[in-house]
Amino acid sequence: MKRLFDIFVSSITLLIFLPFGIIISLLIILESRGGAFYIQQRIGRYGKSFGLFKFRTMRKDADKAGKLTVGMRDQRITKIGYFLRKSKLDEFPQFLNVLIGQMSIVGPRPEVQEYVDHYTTEQKEILSVRPGITDYASLEYFNENRLLGQSDDPQRTYIEEIMPAKIKLNKKYLERPTVGHDIQIMWKTFLKIIR
16 A cells, blocks of 8 residues: 555656756756756665665765765755755655655665664664665754754764664654555654745
């Protein structure tokens, strides 16, 4: 049931969003050198790696300077990228990942291998479900970049404080991974973005 719900909602969302997606893609390409999309390897269900789609918000090859984005005024972020991140529109291409079956609309956010390597055996439990576009952790840490920007050591703060807290919230979702629960989280996410 959850998979059918994901396919239905993703298909409708992508069809409605297509004209806006084309405009966003053109703005990205016009502002800086490189393609409109950024594909990053993330760890999904059962620890399998997959390419996560996003609209490109940084200058080409900017991720070589580090995976974490520290603060919304990171110099690597383009002007259109700043808007896309703030409005969360950069995440919309992930509905393609949902259609393919690599992700769900709601589920634990997928991490890069570098951070999954720090998971304890107990924390790896969140890899038993498809990762999602949104979850409780996304709502709680909506301004995660700002928090990291205030840290003297963002990498350490993420690994030792933010990541364990996010996993704890994800485990809360694992207790009830139903369509009804998904709709509640989707609605809360929508309200958070609008506000």
